[in-house]
Structures are given as structure tokens and as C-alpha cells.
Amino acid sequence: MKLTLKVWxxxxxxxxxxxxxxxxxxxxxxxxxxxxxxxxxxxxxxDGQTPVAFDHDxxxxxxxxxxxxxxxxxxxxxxxxTVCQLHMRRFNDGDTITIEPWRARPFPIIKDLxxxxxxxxxxxxxxxxxxxxxxxxxxxxxxxxPKPVADYAMDAAACIGCGACVxxxxxxxxxxxxxxxxAQLNSLPQGKPEKDRRVLAMVNAMDxxxxxxxxxxxxxxxxxxxxxxxxxxxxxNRDYIVAQTKSIFTKVG
Amino acid sequence: MSALSAIFTTTIGRKVIMALTGIVLVxxxxxxxxxxxxxxxGPDAINAYAYQLHSMPAALLWAIRLFLLVCAGxxxxxxxxxxxxxRRARPQSYQQEATVQASYASRTMRMSGIILLAFIVFHIAxxxxxxxxxxxxxxxxxxxxxxxxxxxxxxxxxxxxxxFDVHTMMVQGFQVWWVSLFYLIAVGLxxxxxxxxxxxxxxxxxxxxxIWEVRLNRAGLAYGWLIFLGFASIPLAVMAGMIQADxxxxxxxxxxxx
Numbered sequence: 467m468k469l470t471l472k473v474w475x476x477x478x479x480x481x482x483x484x485x486x487x488x489x490x491x492x493x494x495x496x497x498x499x500x501x502x503x504x505x506x507x508x509x510x511x512x513d514g515q516t517p518v519a520f521d522h523d524x525x526x527x528x529x530x531x532x533x534x535x536x537x538x539x540x541x542x543x544x545x546x547x548t549v550c551q552l553h554m555r556r557f558n559d560g561d562t563i564t565i566e567p568w569r570a571r572p573f574p575i576i577k578d579l580x581x582x583x584x585x586x587x588x589x590x591x592x593x594x595x596x597x598x599x600x601x602x603x604x605x606x607x608x609x610x611x612p613k614p615v616a617d618y619a620m621d622a623a624a625c626i627g628c629g630a631c632v633x634x635x636x637x638x639x640x641x642x643x644x645x646x647x648x649a650q651l652n653s654l655p656q657g658k659p660e661k662d663r664r665v666l667a668m669v670n671a672m673d674x675x676x677x678x679x680x681x682x683x684x685x686x687x688x689x690x691x692x693x694x695x696x697x698x699x700x701x702x703n704r705d706y707i708v709a710q711t712k713s714i715f716t717k718v719g
Numbered sequence: 720m721s722a723l724s725a726i727f728t729t730t731i732g733r734k735v736i737m738a739l740t741g742i743v744l745v746x747x748x749x750x751x752x753x754x755x756x757x758x759x760x761g762p763d764a765i766n767a768y769a770y771q772l773h774s775m776p777a778a779l780l781w782a783i784r785l786f787l788l789v790c791a792g793x794x795x796x797x798x799x800x801x802x803x804x805x806r807r808a809r810p811q812s813y814q815q816e817a818t819v820q821a822s823y824a825s826r827t828m829r830m831s832g833i834i835l836l837a838f839i840v841f842h843i844a845x846x847x848x849x850x851x852x853x854x855x856x857x858x859x860x861x862x863x864x865x866x867x868x869x870x871x872x873x874x875x876x877x878x879x880x881x882x883f884d885v886h887t888m889m890v891q892g893f894q895v896w897w898v899s900l901f902y903l904i905a906v907g908l909x910x911x912x913x914x915x916x917x918x919x920x921x922x923x924x925x926x927x928x929x930i931w932e933v934r935l936n937r938a939g940l941a942y943g944w945l946i947f948l949g950f951a952s953i954p955l956a957v958m959a960g961m962i963q964a965d966x967x968x969x970x971x972x973x974x975x976x977x
Binding site: 535638 | 730735805810811812814819820918919922927
């Protein structure tokens, strides 16, 4: 199939970027989207041009590295998958495809389609941990976890931290990411001791990083490759309000 | 950070203020609509309702007005602060934009809110302050005796209690085509604003889960339509001639003439 690509090219965070147009004459519809970009890069190298920089790692849909906005939709047109799981058969011969990076101030562009997502790490560092006793590892299943709670925590833990939620949100809000991390740890008994201080610290880190606010319109969940549901955000709000209210009367954390 | 400063400075805190003031405004709108619908009962019913509202102690009346003003003010102020922060969070916009599933109402909350604000200012100037040029509603023309329970209310001196004829004012107001049109557009936008805002309040306050998400979204849509149909029915009925300004048909005047 023949494709016209409009790819965001930007040398670094200090320079302005722009869309460059490339034409690929022969692309197999069985190739993945990232393989298609590999083909483009080989063509660019052969022509003596700089290849397009883009993030990728496992190419199995589980690492959260790949991060392309395709025709305005983070991770492309398929729901519940990452870009690496998107195949060219999803497109038609002669299509024009626009490829852009995640766009958010807390995700500065390093080069072309590669962004620095360490602001997510800062949110995790603020509260994405639990207190455990040192020494030998405790026996598995020593702490009973009710099945619905375990299921809920597992749904939240599915988040791979790719940042598509931020990229899809018109406000560049990181509420879905933060809510998944908070919901995972706050719902399990192991995470209970830091429940209140965790939610306060992680929301604080989220605000400090400069993410926008949630308008509850759900685009984050719609593009999430792990389909983190919106009710995680409701839980984040609930836990935050409870923790903030408690902090009026008692020392939290 | 103390909880009090957090509610005004953090993204979630500001959203909580928007949700809490939103609840007040959502309930006010329902009460306002229910009161207005008394126009279908008859001129005496809506005039007596208006009389009751205005005859409450001035301090209480102004306390309620101030409370509503503070709620609307906080709702707008927080929306402005959050919007500025969100704009800042995306300095470079996408060259190609796309929407996967978000409703039109949820994507246009800011625009529907701004137009609604303009409408509310006009609406208060029009019907409460009555300072819109050409529509001041002459007092001498629209003062009528108060009727409660089908009987004219008399002062101890035997003179009937007079009250402002809200019925005639509403009818005269809505007979102006552009007033009715602006009103219909505004309540249409209100319907949209509420259809997203209603369920959004619960989400922001953390009172939603997977099952209630669907129910609340439907309830929000139903609530928006209820408010729209309730408010829109009045100018439509006036424009269709179903409700007419005819004080001589009022029970009060008939009784007085006896």
C-alpha cells in the first residue's frame, strides 16, 4: 500500500517543530505501525536524511514506551491497544496519516516524537510505594485480600504509564494515571497505612508538574491501552476529599 | 498545605468548589422552573407566588440573593482559574485534532457557560431589575390585586393588597421575538450544560462507580431535558398565543367590580 505520512519533526526542546511530509510507496498491510516507521527510517537513511526519533521498546503492548498520536488519537484508531499493536491493515491504500508526539507541558519534546515523561516518575516518587518490614519475605497470601478488592486493584495496576491519557485530554490532565496508581495501592491492605498521605502527595506532585485539570469528559479512558475506567478518578477524588478533610482534625501520614 | 488553602489552590479542590456550587445552582434552576410553571395555572397563581417571594423579610431575600451570587461567582472564578491552568498545560496544540467519544455538551462546557452568563445578566436586568430600555414594564399598568385561594386579599382597611403583575410582564416580555429566541437558545445551552454538569458533580465529589456512572449520565441527560422543556414551554406558549396578557379576566378584577 502507498502512504503519505505527515510526521512531526523537531530537533530538540529549544527549537520549533513542524510537520514534514514523506511518501512510502510500498508498505505491507501486515506490517505493524512501528515497522512501517522502521521502513520510513531506512528510506530516510538511504537518502542521507536524519531518521525519525520515536519511542518503542517491547513491541508487545505491555511496556508503555510507544507514544504516538495518530490522526489526533493517542495510540491510533484501535481501542485498548498501544501503537505497537496497531497494524497497517487498519489503514487504506493512499491514506494520509498524521503522526505527532504526546503534547503537554509536563512532557517536553526531546526529539521528533520522543517526549520526556519523567513527570510521571515524580508523581510515583511522591506516593507510589508501601511500607514493608525488612527481613525475609513474608509468605504469599498471608494478608487476606477479598476477591473484588484484588480484581479492582488489578484493573488499576494494569496502567503501564504511557501517558496517552494526558495526550488525549484537552486539558492535558494526568488524573487517570494518578488515579490508577492511587486506586491500586489505596484499595489493597498493604497500601492502607499510607492511604491518606499518598493521595495528598501524589495529587500535589501532579499539580506541581503542571498538568491540567479534569473536566470528566472521558477521552483519557477511551484511548487508554489498558482501558483504565473513569471510576478510578472518582475514587481518587473521594480519597482526596476524605484525606483533606481528615487533615483538618488530625495529622495525616 | 492546609485543607482550607488546598480547596482553593489544587486542581481537585477547585473542582470540588465547582461541584458544590453546581449543586446549589442545579437545585435553584429546578425551583425557579417550578415557580415559573405556575403561569400555566393562571395569572393569580404566579402573581401570588411572586408576592410571597417579595414579601419575605428583606434581609432574608438579600441573603438568598447574595448566596446565589456567591455560588455563581465561585463557580465561574474556579472555571476561569482551571481553564487558564489547563491552557498552560498544553502550550502547543495538535495539528490534527480528533475526538473519540466525548459528548458535544462535555466539550463545550466553557462556551455554553459563557453564553449562559451573558444570558443571566440580561435576564436579571430584564425581569428583576427591569432596566432594559423599552422594557421597563410600567408599574401603573401592571399592578393588580393579590389573590390567594381564589379570594382577593384585603388589608385591614378593606382595600385590596396590590401586587406586581408578573404574569403580564412575562407575557409582554416573551411577545418580543428576540427575547424569546435568546431565552430558548439560553435554556437549550442550559440543558447541555446540565446534561454534563449533573453527572460531573458526582464524579468530582467521588460519588460514582461503574454502575452509577451509567445511571448518573442518563439522569443528567433527563434532568437537562426536564429543565429545558419546563423553561422553553413558557415562551413557546406565549408566542403561540396560549397565554395572553388580559388582566380583565383575572378573578381579582371580576371580584372587585362586584
